[in-house]
Amino acid sequence: MASSLDGSLLGMLDHPFMERAFLAGIAVALLCGVVGYLVVLRAQVFAADALSHVAFTGALGALAVGLDPRIGLFVATVGIGLLLAVLGPRGRADDVVIGTVFAWILGLGVLALSVYTASAAAASNGGAGVSILFGSIFGLGEGAARLTAAVAVVLLIIVLALVRPLIFASIDEAVAAARGVPVTALGVVFMALLGATAAEATQAVGALLLLGLLAAPAGAALRWTKDPFAGVALSAALAVGSMVVGLAASYAAPSLPPSFTITVTASGIYALSFVLPRPVRRRVRRRRERRPGIQAATP
Amino acid sequence: MSVPAVGAATDPFQPAPGWDLLADVRELFTYAFMINAIEAGTVVAVLSAVIGWFMVLRRQSFTGHTIAVIGFPGAAGALVLGLSATVGFYAFAIAGALVIAAVRFDGRLGYRTESAVAGTIQAAALACGFWFSSLYGGFTGGASALLFGSFLGITAGQVQTLGVLAVIVLALIAMIGRPLLFASVDPSVAVARGVPVRALSVAFLLLLAVAAASAAQITGTLLVFALLVVPAATAQLLTARPVLGLGLGVAIGLAVTWTALVAAYYVPYPIGFFLTSTAFAAYLLAFLASRLRRRSRPAERAPTSDEVLEPVRS
Numbered sequence: 021m022a023s024s025l026d027g028s029l030l031g032m033l034d035h036p037f038m039e040r041a042f043l044a045g046i047a048v049a050l051l052c053g054v055v056g057y058l059v060v061l062r063a064q065v066f067a068a069d070a071l072s073h074v075a076f077t078g079a080l081g082a083l084a085v086g087l088d089p090r091i092g093l094f095v096a097t098v099g100i101g102l103l104l105a106v107l108g109p110r111g112r113a114d115d116v117v118i119g120t121v122f123a124w125i126l127g128l129g130v131l132a133l134s135v136y137t138a139s140a141a142a143a144s145n146g147g148a149g150v151s152i153l154f155g156s157i158f159g160l161g162e163g164a165a166r167l168t169a170a171v172a173v174v175l176l177i178i179v180l181a182l183v184r185p186l187i188f189a190s191i192d193e194a195v196a197a198a199r200g201v202p203v204t205a206l207g208v209v210f211m212a213l214l215g216a217t218a219a220e221a222t223q224a225v226g227a228l229l230l231l232g233l234l235a236a237p238a239g240a241a242l243r244w245t246k247d248p249f250a251g252v253a254l255s256a257a258l259a260v261g262s263m264v265v266g267l268a269a270s271y272a273a274p275s276l277p278p279s280f281t282i283t284v285t286a287s288g289i290y291a292l293s294f295v296l297p298r299p300v301r302r303r304v305r306r307r308r309e310r311r312p313g314i315q316a317a318t319p
Numbered sequence: 320m321s322v323p324a325v326g327a328a329t330d331p332f333q334p335a336p337g338w339d340l341l342a343d344v345r346e347l348f349t350y351a352f353m354i355n356a357i358e359a360g361t362v363v364a365v366l367s368a369v370i371g372w373f374m375v376l377r378r379q380s381f382t383g384h385t386i387a388v389i390g391f392p393g394a395a396g397a398l399v400l401g402l403s404a405t406v407g408f409y410a411f412a413i414a415g416a417l418v419i420a421a422v423r424f425d426g427r428l429g430y431r432t433e434s435a436v437a438g439t440i441q442a443a444a445l446a447c448g449f450w451f452s453s454l455y456g457g458f459t460g461g462a463s464a465l466l467f468g469s470f471l472g473i474t475a476g477q478v479q480t481l482g483v484l485a486v487i488v489l490a491l492i493a494m495i496g497r498p499l500l501f502a503s504v505d506p507s508v509a510v511a512r513g514v515p516v517r518a519l520s521v522a523f524l525l526l527l528a529v530a531a532a533s534a535a536q537i538t539g540t541l542l543v544f545a546l547l548v549v550p551a552a553t554a555q556l557l558t559a560r561p562v563l564g565l566g567l568g569v570a571i572g573l574a575v576t577w578t579a580l581v582a583a584y585y586v587p588y589p590i591g592f593f594l595t596s597t598a599f600a601a602y603l604l605a606f607l608a609s610r611l612r613r614r615s616r617p618a619e620r621a622p623t624s625d626e627v628l629e630p631v632r633s
Contacts, residue, residue, distance in 0.1 A: 065434040066381045069441070073541070116552045119380040120602050123544035127595025130467045130542070134589050149463075154449045228541075229449075232442025239435030277453060283446035290439050 032271045040165035041157045041278070045263045047172035048224040049233065053259030054179055055217045056234035057241055057252045058210065062190040066115060067104055067211065068234050070122035071218040074100045076227035077129030078219075079152045084132040084139070089152065093219040100125070101215030105208040155226030155279035157267070168223050175216055186210060187248045224263075225279040233259055236286035240293035262286035347584060356470035356537075358478045360576040363534050364546055366485040368572035369492060370530035371551035372565050373523060377503045380548050382419060382524070385437040385444075387531040387543040389415030392448035394465045394540075399455045404465065405477055408532040409484075415440065416528035420521045448540075468539030468591040470580060481533055488529050491522070499523060500561060537576075542591045546572055549598035553605040571601050 032038045059068050078096025079089035100121075107117055133149050151159065160168070179186075189196040189203045197203045221230035241255035266282030273281075347353050374383050393411025394404035422436050448465075464472070492499070502509040502516045510516050534543045554568035579593035586593075 060431055060435045063431050063434060065438040069381070069384070069438060115378055115380050116375055116548065116555075119384070119544050119548040120552055120599065123542060123549060124595045124599035126541055127545065127592045127599075130589045130595075131592040133467075134592075153466075154445075228445045229442050231438045232446065235435045235438035235442070239432065239439060242431065242435070275454075277450060280446045280450045283442050287439050287443035287446075290435075 032268065036162075037158050037160075038267070038271060040160050040162060041267055042264070044160055044165040044168040044172075045157055045224055045267055045282075046260055047169035047176075048220050049259040049263035050256050051172040051176045051179070051217055052221050052230070052233040053237050053241075053256030054176060054183070054252055055214060056238035056259065057248075057255035058179070058183075058186055058190060058238075059214060059234055060238040060242055061187065061248065061251075062210070064214070065231070065235050066118055067101075068214060068218065069231050070104065070118045070125075071097050071101055071215050072222070072227050072230050073122050073126045073129070074215075075218050075222040075230070076152055077125050077132060079222065079227070080129050080132035080136055080149065084136040090219070090223070093222055094216060097215035097219045098212050099215070101211040101218075102208060105211035151226070152222065153226050153228050154277065155222070155224055155229060157224045157278050158270075160223070164223070168220060171216075172220050175213060175220065179213055182206070182209065183249075183252060187252075191248065225282055229279050229283045232283035232286050233262070236283075236290040237262060240290045243293040244296075258289055259286070262289060347581065351475075352471055352473070353580075353584065355473040355475055355478050356580055357577070359473045359481050360470065360537055360580050361573065362478070362481045362485045363537050364550075364572035364576040365569050366488060366530050367534045367543075367546035368550045368554075368568035369489060369565055370527055371547040371572075372554060372568045373492070373499060373503060374527060375548060375551040375555055376500075377520075377523070379527070380544070381434060381437055383527055383531055383547055384544060385419065385441045386412050386415050386524075386528050387535050387540050387547075388441045389444045390532050390535050391465055391540040392444050392451055394535075395448045395451035395455060399451050405480060405536060408535055409529065411444075412528040412532035412535075413525060415444070416524040420524050464539065465535075466539050466541050467589055468535075468537055468542055468594070470537055470583065470590050473536070477536065481536070484529055484533060488526050492526055495519060495522060537590070538594055539591050542595055545591070545594040545598045546576065549595075549602050550575060553598075553602045556602070556605045556609045571598075575601060 033042070056068075059065055074096050075093055078092040078094075080092070081096065082089045082092025104118060104121070137149065150156075185196070185201050185206055188199075189201050189206050193203055217234070218227075218230055221233055224230075225233055237258035238251075238255045240258055241251045245251050245254055262282055262285040266285045267278055269281040269285070270276050270278035347357075371383075374380060390408040390412040393407035393409075393414075395407070396411075397404050397407025418440070419437065422433070452465075498509070498514050499519050499522075501512075502514050502519045506516050531543050531547060534546045538545050550572035551564075551568045553571050554564045557567060558564050575594060575597045578597045579590055582593040582597075583590040
C-alpha cells in the first residue's frame with residue numbers, strides 16, 4: 021500500500037498539469053507566507069479579507085466586459101488596497117469602513133457574475149465563477165503558471181527588501197516613526213503589495229480561500245517563535261508545506277478539490293500550534309542580543 | 320452554476336412597475352413567494368440592525384462576518400444530508416460562535432492572534448462548504464444562493480422560524496442591553512463595577528450567531544454585512560445616542576431591505592447586488608451629511624489656542 025502510494029505520488033510530477041501547479045503553487049505560497057506574516061503582525065487580516073472579495077469582483081468584472089480576468093484582478097486589488105490605505109489612519113484602514121466598502125464591492129461582483137453567466141462568453145467558460153471563487157490550480161496553462169510564478173517572485177523580492185522596516189513599523193509604530201521610519205508611506209506600499217498578493221493567490225486557491233494561505237501559516241509561525249525574522253521564514257516554510265501537501269493530497273484523492281486540501285492543511289497546522297508548545301525559547305534571547313535594533317521593538 | 324436570475328427567469332412575464340403605485344404594491348403582494356420574502360426581509364432587517372448596532376460598537380464586524388461564513392458549510396452540509404439549509408445555518412453559526420468564544424477565553428491572546436484565528440476559521444469553513452457543495456452535485460444554483468442570497472425560495476415555515484428566533488433574540492438583547500452597552504463602551508470600568516463582562520460577551524456572540532444565520536438566509540453568507548454592518552454603521556455616523564441610533568439603524572435596515580426586494584422583483588439581477596448597493600448609498604449619504612453638519616456648525620470644532628487665550632489676554 022505504502023509503496024504504491026509512493027509510486028503514485030512520485031509519478032504525479034510526470035503530469036504537466038501537476039508540474040505547473042507545483043511551480044505556481046510554491047511561488048504563490050512563499051509570497052503568501054511572507055506577506056501573511058506581516059499582515060497578522062500588523063493586525064490587518066480583515067483588510068486582507070476585504071481584498072480577497074475585491075479580487076472576486078475585479079476578475080468577474082473584467083470577464084463581464086470581455087477582458088482577461090487577471091487584468092481585473094490586479095487593477096482591482098491593488099487599487100482598492102491603496103484606497104483603503106489612504107482612507108484609513110496612518111495607512112491602516114478602519115474596520116467599519118472596510119466592512120461597508122467590501123460588502124458593496126462583493127455586491128458588484130455578484131452583479132458581474134450574473135451579467136457574465138448570462139452572456140455568450142460564459143457558454144464556453146462556464147466554470148469561471150467557481151474557479152475565481154475557489155481556485156483552479158490544476159487548470160493553469162503553461163504560460164499562466166510561469167507568469168504567476170514570475171510575478172510572485174518579483175513581489176517576494178520587493179517585500180523582502182522592505183521586510184526590516186515593515187516589521188519594525190508593525191511591532192511598534194510610534195517608536196518606528198520616532199526613529200524616522202516613514203510609517204505612513206510603508207503602510208500604503210504594504211497595502212498595494214497585499215493587493216497584488218491577493219490577486220496572485222486568487223489564481224491558486226481562489227478568492228474565498230486565499231485568507232487561509234495568508235493567515236494560517238502566519239498565525240502558527242507567530243505562536244511558535246517570537247523572533248520576527250525567524251517568524252517570516254517559518255511562515256513561508258509552513259505555507260509552502262501546506263501547498264505541497266495539499267496538492268499531493270488532492271492528486272491522491274481526486275474527489276477532494278486542491279484548494280480544499282491546501283486550506284485544510286494550513287488550518288490544521290495552525291490548529292496544531294495551539295496544541296504543541298513553542299519549541300524554541302532560548303534562541304529568541306540570543307537573537308535579540310545579536311540584533312540590538314529589534315530589541316526595543318519585540319513585545 | 321448561475322446565480323438564479325431573479326425576476327425574469329422565474330416569472331413567465333416580465334413584471335414592470337406601472338405609474339399606479341397602489342396597484343404596484345397590490346401586485347407585489349399577490350404572490351406568496353413575495354409575501355414570504357417581504358415578511359422574512361422585515362424580520363431579518365430589524366434583528367440585524369439591532370444586533371449589528373452593538374456589533375459595530377464592539378468592533379466585532381470581522382467576527383460577525385466569520386460567524387456568517389461558518390454557516391455556509393453548515394447549510395451546504397445540511398443539503399448533502401437531505402436536511403433543510405436553515406438548520407445547518409443555525410447549527411454551524413452557533414457552534415462557530417462558541418468556538419470563537421472559547422478561543423478568546425485564553426485571555427493572553429491579543430487582537431493579532433484573534434484575527435488570524437478568525438481568518439483561518441473563515442477560510443477553512445469556506446473550503447469545507449466548497450467541498451460539500453461539490454459533493455452535492457457541483458456548484459449549483461443552490462450553493463450560489465447560499466453564498467449570494469436569494470429571496471425566491473423562502474417558505475412560510477422559514478418565516479415562522481425567523482420570526483420566533485427574532486423575538487427571542489430581541490427580548491434577550493433588551494434584557495442585557497444596558498450592561499452590554501456599558502461593557503462595550505468601557506470594559507475595564509464595567510469590570511470594576513462588577514458587570515460580568517466575560518459572560519456578556521459570550522452571550523452577545525451567541526445572539527450575533529443567530530442574527531447572522533438569519534440574515535444569511537436572505538443576503539447569502541457573503542453579503543450579511545449589507546444588513547448587519549451598514550445600517551448600524553450609518554446610524555452611528557448620524558448619532559451617538561443609543562436609543563436614537565438603534566431606531567435609526569432599524570429604519571435604515573427596513574428601507575434598504577424593502578427597496579432591494581422591490582428592485583429585485585422588477586429587475587432581473589440578484590438581490591445581493593441591490594441590498595449592498597442601497598445600503599452603501601445610505602452610508603455614503605450619511606457620511607456626506609455628517610461631514611456637512613460638522614462644517615456648518617463651527618462652534619463644535621475645538622477652539623484654537625488663540626481663542627482659548629483671548630479672555631486671558633484682554
